[in-house]
Amino acid sequence: MYIATNKETCDKIREVLAAQADKPQNIRVFIAGMACSGPSFGLGLDNINDEDVTEIVEGVNFVLEKSVFDSVGEIKVEWVGNGYSVQPVNVQPSACGSCSSCG
Template structure:
């Protein structure tokens, strides 16, 4: 598995983990929904399950369900000043027009 991130992002996540010491210390990357442009992702504190991939980057343990990784591959997690951006590295959004919500 491969999680692309940077030191600043890991430091911000570390702050969250420190404040949540009584919760799991793993950052789960999950698909939060699907839209015209593909999946949208979320982050959450969670335990490691049997069907998960894990990767430790700069002291942060990222967890992804195998089926999610099989679907999207490499994932980029970045701190963007007011939150986190989570996107597949090699998947480009599809052209709009295939659903009714597109104008």
């Protein structure tokens, strides 16, 4: 697995982990939903399962289901000032317009 991230992002995640010391200390990257432009991703605290792949970056243990990694590949996690941006590295969202909910 490969997580593209930076020190600032990992610093912010470590702050969350420190405040949630009673919770699992792994950051799960997961598919939070699907839209016409592809999957949207989220982050959460979670345990490691047998079906997972992991990578430690700057002391942060990222976890992702192997099947998700196999379908989307590398993931970029970045602190963007008011939250985290989580996106596949090599997949650009397609232009919408194929569904009625996009206007």
